[in-house]
Amino acid sequence: MTEKMLARVAVSSVPYAADRLYTYLVPDELIGSAEVGKRVTIPFGRGNRRVEGFLLEVVREAATSPLKPIDALLDDAPLLDAKDIRLVRWMKARYFCTYYDAIKTILPGGVWFQYRELWHVNGEISAENALSSVAPDSLEETLLRAMLSAKEIERGALDLLGGEKTAKALRSLEACGLAVRETKLRQRLQDKSVRMVSLCVSAE
Structure with missing residues (x-):
């Protein structure tokens, strides 16, 4: 059996009962850059909704x-080192929290953001040439037509068209230069509260 590069991922927004490291395939184009301690986006659950995760193991x-592949890396450099990951594992076992709850306690709030994945047809290729480059009535053609119908389209909308096969079809279109993926990030800013205290002591 052929060995492959696999990633164990801590997934955000999962309840404690379902919290564990989920195994994903590292695509060929991400081998070498998929490092422990980086954030990724992954397809999760039956609906393959795009969620954020942390790479805690790469083997x-x-x-x-069959494994689902990682979609994309969100960081140029790891945010967690080996010491941090040991602390996360200890906190999960000690305080019965999720991996993500533990991670959020040791990383600054400024690193968290909302992620949007948008797709559009390569502007250097005409619509006619793009469509003629894929097989008629294929999923790739369906995805290209959806992209052509709007300036840019959310990944979630494309997933509705192809289900679990969408990721592979999009990677093929991207590799051929027919489609372009853009990642838009927005920091999650939370209101800051300051607690004021005063001593109840007489001025006398």
Whole structure:
């Protein structure tokens, strides 16, 4: 059985009962840059909704079942080092919290953001040439037509058209230069509160 590069990912927004490290395939184009401590976007659940995750392990071993691939990396450099990850594991076991709850306590609030993945047809290629480059009535053609119908389209809308096959079709279109993916990030800013206290002591 052929060994592949696999990633163990802590997934955001999962309840404690379902919190564990989920295994994903590292696509060929991300091998070398998919490092422990970086954030990623991944397809999660039956609906393959795009969620954020943290790479806590990267291993090379044989996959015993079909795996979903990582979508994209969100960081140029790791945000967590080996010491941080040991602390996260200890906190999860000690305080019965999720991996993400533990991670959020040791990272500054400014690193968290909302992620949007948008797609559009390569502007250097005409619509006619783009459509003629893919097989008629294929998922790739359906996705291209959806992109052509709008200036840019959300990844979630494309997922509705192809389900689990969408990710592979989009990677193919991107590799051929027919489609372009853009990532838009917005920092999640939270209201800051300051607690004021005063001593109840007489001025006398």
